[in-house]
Amino acid sequence: MSLLEVSGLEVVLGGKACVRDLSLKVGEGELLGLIGPNGAGKSTLVKAIAQLLPYRGRIRLNGQDLARVEARERARRIAYLSQGDAVQWPIAVQDLVALGRHPYRGSWWRGAGTPGAEDRAAVDAALRAADIQHLRHRKVTELSGGERARARLARVLAVQAPLILADEPVAALDPRHQIQVMALLREHCNQGGSLILVLHDLTLASRFCDQLLLLDGGAGIALGAPAQVLTAQHLRSVYGIRAITGVHEGLDYVLPWACEPREGKSEMTQG
């Protein structure tokens, strides 16, 4: 059984269908990348899965209708990293990361108490994984964009949820940290966790993801292994680009190279 099953999903915002009749499955240990041009519906899809938007259709986690799972329980099973890097309060990095443990605490008003040993260990592990131990006492609002991106990611890792939804977690990172974070997310999957990742970098997408879902205009255009999705035809018809492709160390790579005239939209293909 898949960990996550989405079927017939439709999200309408401001009278416009931003996600249309979308179905997908994510298995345990699987990394699904969501790609597509600006405005394709990637963030909307992720927010609907996180139960942050109203939708029609069905979203099941471990066979259970996610809409019926109690909020705190859901927050332990799905960790969501939103797009962007806004953190409004000048709190210490370790306190931001500790917020990831909130789903495991009782109500603050009913005396949730101080973090337990498990919470501290989870925060330490997340700081280590995101390579920001040295920043733990710094204020989040005083970090660089890339440092803040890693602090926000560490909060999500601290949840230790089986499913992570991450919306462009590497967008602000330098190349070394991009590769480091992708490898870290890959490791989450190698350890049996599952991940849905929104990203624009097609090279990282083809290298690190098991499957890719290409979206355009709210609809799924192609779903399958990276090589089946990142075809010259899809790159041209959906992105309006041409890419250099090849194989390095046994892995396919795709390097966007030039703009091309866009052609008619493709039908959804499934590999």
Ligand SMILES: Nc1ncnc2c1ncn2[C@@H]1O[C@H](COP(=O)(O)OP(=O)(O)OP(=O)(O)O)[C@@H](O)[C@H]1O
């Ligand atoms: N609250 C909203 N009300 C109305 N329309 C919205 C709302 N949020 C998003 N949209 C529209 O839904 C469409 C999909 O937006 P979404 O943010 O999901 O795209 P995306 O693929 O994540 O894009 P990007 O790569 O630019 O982040 C866009 O046309 C956007 O304008």
